[in-house]
Amino acid sequence: MKKRTACAGIxxxxxxxxxxGINLRTPEIKAVHLEGHAARILLKNSPFTARGALAWWQENxxxxxxxxxxxxEDSDGVFxxxxxxxxxxxxxxxxxxxxxxxxxxxxxxCIDKNWVLTVSRARNTKKIYVEAGDSTWxxxxxxxxxxxxxxE
Numbered sequence: 001m002k003k004r005t006a007c008a009g010i011x012x013x014x015x016x017x018x019x020x021g022i023n024l025r026t027p028e029i030k031a032v033h034l035e036g037h038a039a040r041i042l043l044k045n046s047p048f049t050a051r052g053a054l055a056w057w058q059e060n061x062x063x064x065x066x067x068x069x070x071x072x073e074d075s076d077g078v079f080x081x082x083x084x085x086x087x088x089x090x091x092x093x094x095x096x097x098x099x100x101x102x103x104x105x106x107x108x109x110c111i112d113k114n115w116v117l118t119v120s121r122a123r124n125t126k127k128i129y130v131e132a133g134d135s136t137w138x139x140x141x142x143x144x145x146x147x148x149x150x151x152e
Contacts, residue, residue: 025045026045027043027044027045027046027047027056028043028044028045029041029042029043029060030042030043030044030086031086032068032070033101033103033104034068034070034072034103035102035103036072036074037071037072037073037074037078037079037080038079038080038081038082039068039070039071039072039079039080039081039082040081040082040083040084040099040101041064041070041081041082041083041084042083042084042085042086042111043056043083043084043085043086043116044086044087045087046083046084046085046086046087046114046116047116049133050117050132050133050134050135051132051135053083053116053117053130053132053133054117054130054132054135054137054145056083056117057083057117057119057130058145064081071119071121073121076123076124077121077123077124077125077126078120078121078122078123079119079120079121080118080119080120081118081119081120082115082117082118083115083116083117083118083119084099084111084113084114084115084116085112085114085115085116086111087114088111088112089111090104090108090109090110090111091108091110091111091112092106092107092108092110093106093107093109093110094110096112097113098110098111098112098113099111099112099113116132117130117131117132118130118131118132119131126141127139130145135147136148
């Protein structure tokens with residue numbers, strides 16, 4: 001009985017340590033690559049969940065605008081932002097399907113394609129769409145993000 005209680009206590013302790021470590025992982029912007037009205041943001045310690053990715057966007061959109069000028073809209077208000085996990089840093093293109101950046105010199109100008117989220121606005125609309133994981137949200141006129149049903 002004492003062994004079971006001790007094992008249960010150890011398991012709970014380990015689970016709490018892991019949960020705390022996961023929650024304390026602060027996403028960090030490592031690089032921003034701009035190409036026209038598109039931006040690619042590279043994050044270290046990217047969020048694990050779609051909701052976490054949305055929360056990261058909500059918390060950082062003002063900072064991205066002030067520090068990096070993102071989003072950069074075209075004359076019709078169109079913009080596109082993609083966020084990628086940068087955990088393993090820049091790599092050579094090699095034979096793998098990697099995302100490479102033309103604004104950097106080769107050979108280490110590519111990353112593994114570990115997509116985190118996309119934020120975009122289409123032509124002549126005020127709606128901003130955020131996609132992460134299998135979820136999509138649209139920003140309403142008040143600035144709130146409303147989840148779009150899967151069948152739309």
